[in-house]
Structures are given as C-alpha cells and as structure tokens.
Amino acid sequence: MSMQAKTDESALEPLPDAVGHFGPFGGRFVAETLMEPLEALRAAYEEARADPQFRTAFDRDLAHYVGRPSPLYFARRWSEAVGGARIYLKREDLNHTGAHKINNTVGQALLARRMGKTRVIAETGAGQHGVATATVAARFGMDCVVYMGAEDIRRQSINVYRMRLLGAEVVEVRSGSRTLKDAMNEALRDWVTHVDDTFYIIGTVAGPHPYPAMVRDFQAVIGREARAQILEQAGRLPDALVACVGGGSNAIGLFAPFLADRDVALYGVEAAGEGLDTGRHAAPLNRGRIGVLHGNRTYLMEDDDGGILPTHSISAGLDYPGVGPEHAWLKDSGRARYVAVTDAEALAAFHDLTRTEGILPALESSHALAYAARLAVELGRDAVLIVNLSGRGDKDIHTVAEREGIRV
Amino acid sequence: MSRIAATFAALRRDGRCALIPYLTAGDPDPDATVPLMQAAVAAGADLIEVGVPFSDPMADGPVIQAACERALAHGVTLRRVLEMVARFRETDARTPVVLMGYLNPVEVMGYARFAAAAGAAGVDGVLTVDLPPEESGDLERALAAHGLDPIFLVAPTSSRARVERICAVARGFVYYVSLKGVTGAAHLDVEGVAERLRAIRAVTGLPIGVGFGIGDAPAAARIASIADAVVVGSALVRRIGAHAGDREGAVREVSDLLGQMRRAMDAARGAAAAAGA
Numbered sequence: 132m133s134m135q136a137k138t139d140e141s142a143l144e145p146l147p148d149a150v151g152h153f154g155p156f157g158g159r160f161v162a163e164t165l166m167e168p169l170e171a172l173r174a175a176y177e178e179a180r181a182d183p184q185f186r187t188a189f190d191r192d193l194a195h196y197v198g199r200p201s202p203l204y205f206a207r208r209w210s211e212a213v214g215g216a217r218i219y220l221k222r223e224d225l226n227h228t229g230a231h232k233i234n235n236t237v238g239q240a241l242l243a244r245r246m247g248k249t250r251v252i253a254e255t256g257a258g259q260h261g262v263a264t265a266t267v268a269a270r271f272g273m274d275c276v277v278y279m280g281a282e283d284i285r286r287q288s289i290n291v292y293r294m295r296l297l298g299a300e301v302v303e304v305r306s307g308s309r310t311l312k313d314a315m316n317e318a319l320r321d322w323v324t325h326v327d328d329t330f331y332i333i334g335t336v337a338g339p340h341p342y343p344a345m346v347r348d349f350q351a352v353i354g355r356e357a358r359a360q361i362l363e364q365a366g367r368l369p370d371a372l373v374a375c376v377g378g379g380s381n382a383i384g385l386f387a388p389f390l391a392d393r394d395v396a397l398y399g400v401e402a403a404g405e406g407l408d409t410g411r412h413a414a415p416l417n418r419g420r421i422g423v424l425h426g427n428r429t430y431l432m433e434d435d436d437g438g439i440l441p442t443h444s445i446s447a448g449l450d451y452p453g454v455g456p457e458h459a460w461l462k463d464s465g466r467a468r469y470v471a472v473t474d475a476e477a478l479a480a481f482h483d484l485t486r487t488e489g490i491l492p493a494l495e496s497s498h499a500l501a502y503a504a505r506l507a508v509e510l511g512r513d514a515v516l517i518v519n520l521s522g523r524g525d526k527d528i529h530t531v532a533e534r535e536g537i538r539v
Numbered sequence: 540m541s542r543i544a545a546t547f548a549a550l551r552r553d554g555r556c557a558l559i560p561y562l563t564a565g566d567p568d569p570d571a572t573v574p575l576m577q578a579a580v581a582a583g584a585d586l587i588e589v590g591v592p593f594s595d596p597m598a599d600g601p602v603i604q605a606a607c608e609r610a611l612a613h614g615v616t617l618r619r620v621l622e623m624v625a626r627f628r629e630t631d632a633r634t635p636v637v638l639m640g641y642l643n644p645v646e647v648m649g650y651a652r653f654a655a656a657a658g659a660a661g662v663d664g665v666l667t668v669d670l671p672p673e674e675s676g677d678l679e680r681a682l683a684a685h686g687l688d689p690i691f692l693v694a695p696t697s698s699r700a701r702v703e704r705i706c707a708v709a710r711g712f713v714y715y716v717s718l719k720g721v722t723g724a725a726h727l728d729v730e731g732v733a734e735r736l737r738a739i740r741a742v743t744g745l746p747i748g749v750g751f752g753i754g755d756a757p758a759a760a761r762i763a764s765i766a767d768a769v770v771v772g773s774a775l776v777r778r779i780g781a782h783a784g785d786r787e788g789a790v791r792e793v794s795d796l797l798g799q800m801r802r803a804m805d806a807a808r809g810a811a812a813a814a815g816a
Contacts, residue, residue: 320599
C-alpha cells in the first residue's frame with residue numbers, strides 16, 4: 132500500500148529534470164554556440180512562468196486573440212455512425228488561424244518580446260506553425276522568417292501565400308529531403324548566425340531543452356480546458372484521450388493535465404503512411420530506434436548507420452522522422468500507447484466526420500479520428516472518448532482532391 | 540604522449556602554427572579521400588580533420604552540406620570512413636587524424652564499439668559537433684579507454700564558466716569557433732578572436748585551434764599569429780567539389796591552397812618572431 136503510494140508519487144515528479152531529460156530522452160544536443168543562448172532562454176522562461184503578469188498576458192491573449200476556450204463538442208451523429216463510445220471533439224480547429232499551433236506561438240512571442248528580441252524565425256511543415264508564427268510576428272511588429280522545405284511549399288501553396296500576406300519572408304529549403312526536418316536544420320543555422328537579436332519559435336515539443344517543456348506548457352491549456360469541460364458535460368473523466376503525433380505538441384497539450392489521472396488511457400496516433408511494413412511512413416515510436424537529432428535524444432526513423440530516413444505521410448504536419456522526447460518517455464514508461472493509422476484510413480475518417488458533423492478536419496487530426504473510431508467500438512457505448520481535433524482541413528482540400536482524381 | 544599532443548609539442552618547439560585541413564570523407568567519391576589526405580600532408584598539413592558525412596549537418600553551411608550529400612550518395616557511412624583512415628595509416632604513421640561529425644552515427648554504432656573501431660583504425664581524436672560536455676560523459680569514457688582525445692568547440696557565446704567546463708574535459712586541443720554562424724561563413728573578426736583567445740588561454744594550457752570562416756592565405760596568416768592552429772574547411776571542400784570526377788585537379792587545388800596558407804602562416808610567425816627579437 133505505502134509502496135504503491137510511493138511509486139505514484141515518484142511517477143508524478145515534474146519532468147523534465149533540470150537539464151531537460153525525460154528519463155533517458157531529451158537533453159540538449161547542439162553545437163556550442165547555441166548552449167549559452169539556450170540557457171538564457173531557459174532562465175528567461177522560468178522567470179516568465181513564475182511571473183503573474185506574464186501569465187495574465189498569456190491568458191488574455193488566449194482569450195481575446197486566439198478565441199479560447201475552444202469548445203468541447205459531443206459529436207453525437209458521428210459517434211452513432213461509428214457505433215460505440217461517446218466521442219467528444221476538442222475543437223482546436225476553431226482557434227484563430229485554424230489550429231492548436233497558435234497557443235504556442237502566442238506564448239513564445241510574448242517571451243521573445245520580454246527578452247527584447249526583434250526578429251523571430253520558425254520552421255514549418257504543413258505551414259500551420261509558419262502561419263501561426265507569422266501571425267504573432269505581425270501583431271507584435273517583429274521581423275519574421277519562416278523556413279519551409281521545397282516539397283512542402285509545393286504541397287501547401289495557400290499557406291505560403293498566407294505567410295507572405297502576413298509580412299513574413301518564406302525561405303525555400305532545398306537541402307536534404309526538402310521537408311520539415313530540413314527546414315528545422317536551416318532554422319537552426321539561421322539562429323546560430325543571428326543569435327543576438329533572434330528568437331527561434333520551435334513549433335513542436337522537440338528540439339533542445341527547454342523547448343519540449345516550454346511548448347508543452349503553452350499547449351497544456353488544451354488539456355486543462357478539456358478536463359474541466361468533460362467533467363461538466365459528461366459528469367466524469369473520459370476513458371481515453373486520442374491525439375495525432377508528428378512532433379507531438381497537440382498530443383502533449385491534451386495529455387499533460389491528465390497524466391496523473393491513471394484511469395484515463397492515452398493514445399498517440401502516428402502516421403502509418405502507406406503501411407508500417409512498407410517503410411513509407413512517419414512512425415518513429417512504432418518502428419523507429421533511439422537516436423539524437425535536432426537537439427534531443429528520442430525515437431527516430433534512421434538507417435543502420437545513423438542516417439536519418441526520409442518519411443512519408445499524406446499529411447505534411449506529421450511528416451517528420453523524430454518525435455518529442457516526452458512522448459518517447461511516455462511510451463517507454465507505459466503511460467501512453469502509440470498506434471498508427473494509414474493515409475487511407477485517415478482519409479476515410481476525414482470524409483466520415485465531414486459528412487456526419489459538418490466539420491472538415493485537418494488530415495493530421497484525421498489520423499486521431501480514424502483511431503478513435505476503432506477504439507470507440509472496442510470500448511463500447513458506455514465509454515467516453517476525447518479526440519483532439521487539432522486543426523481544420525481547409526488547407527488540405529487540394530491534397531484530398533488530387534488524391535481522389537478531382538480537379539478543383 | 541598522444542599523437543596530437545606530440546604534434547603540438549613539436550610545433551610549439553619550432554615556433555610554428557599548425558595547419559589543419561578539413562575534408563568530408565567520401566567527397567567527391569570514396570576513393571578520393573586517402574589521396575587527398577596524403578596530398579594535404581605533402582602540402583604542409585600538420586593534422587587532418589576527417590568529416591563523417593551526416594544526413595542533417597545542422598552546424599554546417601551550404602558547402603559542407605553539399606559535400607555530405609555527395610558522400611552519402613556514394614553510400615559513405617561511419618564504418619567506411621574508419622576504413623579510409625585505416626588505409627591512410629598504412630602510409631602515414633605520424634599525422635594525427637581527428638574525426639569531426641555529428642552524434643547520431645556514433646550513437647547508433649554504440650560508443651564502446653565506435654571507440655574500439657576508431658582506435659584500431661588509427662584515429663587520434665573525435666570532435667562531435669552536437670555533443671556538449673553536459674552530455675558527453677559516456678562517450679569521453681569510451682574514447683579514453685582507447686586513448687582517443689575528445690575535442691570540443693568553444694564559441695563566441697561561451698561564458699567563462701562554460702569555457703572552464705569545456706577545457707576541464709577537452710584533450711588534444713580546443714577548437715575555437717571564430718564567429719557566430721555555420722561553417723564557411725565570411726565575417727572573420729581577427730581582433731575579436733584575439734581577445735577571446737586570451738580569455739581561453741587564461742583557463743587552459745591546451746593548444747587552441749581556430750576555424751569557421753578562414754578561407755585564404757591572408758586570413759590564415761593573421762590567425763597564425765594569435766592561435767596554435769588554423770582550421771580550413773569550406774574553402775577546401777568548395778575546390779574539391781568543383782573538381783568532382785577530376786582527381787588530379789582536386790589534388791592540385793588542395794595542394795595549392797594549403798601550400799599558400801602554409802607559406803603565409805610560416806611567414807607571419809617568422810615576422811612575429813623577428814619583431815619579438
């Protein structure tokens with residue numbers, strides 16, 4: 132009995148530790164030039180989060196600029212069509228700019244201003260984080276440069292134009308595989324060169340310490356709201372949470388406030404692409420190995436010689452060979468389970484939700500929906516699920532149309 | 540005494556500055572690397588940095604990124620780089636070789652296996668760009684077991700406390716990054732570098748090499764008068780890349796640039812010695 136209590140207590144120790152480790156994962160693996168700036172960032176962030184004025188400013192922006200709280204919506208018709216548990220959707224798609232990404236960029240932009248930085252940079256895959264960064268940069272009057280892989284620029288031309296309308300410079304990255312990981316390499320190169328006046332707004336819970344913890348904290352508003360909302364609407368905690376995982380920021384944001392609720396199962400859904408056995412996927416937690424990339428130790432898609440492998444997903448936002456170190460830790464500790472959903476399954480869920488609820492989900496979020504439908508049947512009608520609907524699907528209609536042979 | 544320590548001791552005795560060329564292994568093709576290393580030594584190199592190609596070279600500028608991509612396209616892996624060093628050792632038992640690269644290939648091979656293989660191949664030191672001293676304990680122990688020196692970077696942003704921490708674990712020499720930026724950038728500030736080197740020397744007696752942004756003989760000469768070693772990377776790699784498929788041309792370019800730098804550095808040290816006397 133006392134043994135049990137002790138175990139639970141230690142399991143609740145706040146992570147990461149002082150040097151950014153989540154168990155064996157995380158850390159700070161960067162060239163020396165960035166070590167001192169990262170330490171300065173950590174110190175500034177610790178100071179800011181303890182400052183009631185900073186928290187007030189953040190909450191005010193989330194309420195009046197982002198439009199929070201986002202609704203928790205009971206998807207009655209979709210739940211009935213699925214034929215299982217009651218499924219609630221956390222509507223991050225209704226945020227300003229159409230995804231959860233803005234929660235984090237508002238937080239980091241406030242911190243950048245507090246640190247006296249006049250220029251922000253970002254990497255982006257699908258363009259959602261780039262748009263969210265360009266948006267806050269416009270609002271705060273900061274210079275903004277967004278790095279984006281040439282391949283992603285082709286897939287997400289609307290978002291590229293949105294960023295340019297917002298005054299950001301979008302730099303096409305033509306090195307490596309020309310996708311999100313290469314954009315992140317290029318952003319790191321920019322930061323090391325302009326480290327005095329520049330704040331690097333990383334869009335996910337990866338990167339060197341303190342980014343995984345800081346981005347999680349800014350995104351945890353999702354889970355805090357969802358927890359209060361489900362208690363009010365369903366009168367109890369949910370049986371499970373389901374969220375898609377690329378780098379993993381929307382998933383951590385939903386999971387974090389539920390970690391201590393041991394009866395709430397956590398499911399992270401990776402992109403199985405054309406299938407986990409085809410090699411054409413982006414599922415490092417399912418099929419990767421431990422390695423070091425972009426400043427942290429985590430699960431990676433890598434070859435036998437430590438080279439980073441190209442990834443594939445229908446959804447640009449999940450097309451990344453690594454994953455946040457806290458997810459690696461949640462997997463190994465058994466607190467969360469990580470599953471995978473193929474392009475085809477995600478696409479089917481995209482259509483199902485659109486037709487039954489009149490909600491067009493992002494292809495990223497459609498991965499979570501597809502798994503939730505399967506889980507809802509397994510758990511049965513008495514169960515309650517929350518799915519993080521992390522973004523809206525307007526940006527994806529060209530991808531969907533192209534795949535289905537329709538000219539828009 | 541390690542090969543690196545012996546080399547710096549001899550140079551110091553002669554009042555000379557070390558010339559350290561960087562080559563990306565396997566660029567432009569795998570068979571070129573050993574001849575290029577031999578040509579570099581013949582042209583006056585004192586120590587050679589061999590770059591291990593990596594898919595995501597975050598600290599490198601476009602020139603070395605492209606070299607990594609060329610080498611990777613030829614299937615050059617960490618294991619093959621070690622084979623190249625072993626082949627170089629067949630004809631050169633004296634020139635120290637430092638591997639420079641990123642952590643992940645070493646991580647995947649396993650620290651103990653890597654250190655044993657590198658020691659057997661004749662590697663003398665290992666510079667892992669994305670492994671700061673905070674995270675390097677396990678690799679240091681593995682390297683020490685095989686007599687290999689861990690080489691660390693010191694940056695313009697490093698505080699005195701960090702310089703102390705780095706120098707406490709560094710062996711062989713300390714690599715001072717001359718500017719805030721990636722390899723091959725072009726805004727060298729010699730006065731600023733000199734000031735930083737004085738601060739580093741107050742902390743350590745290890746030799747100090749300077750690199751990032753030294754691309755020609757005049758720049759090498761200026762750095763030679765204040766540092767123990769000059770590292771030249773992107774300027775060489777650019778010339779090698781321009782001669783892909785033309786081995787003789789690449790060797791000639793490497794020899795020419797290193798020869799010019801060697802002469803300019805020796806002249807600068809000679810002039811400094813004369814002025815001092």
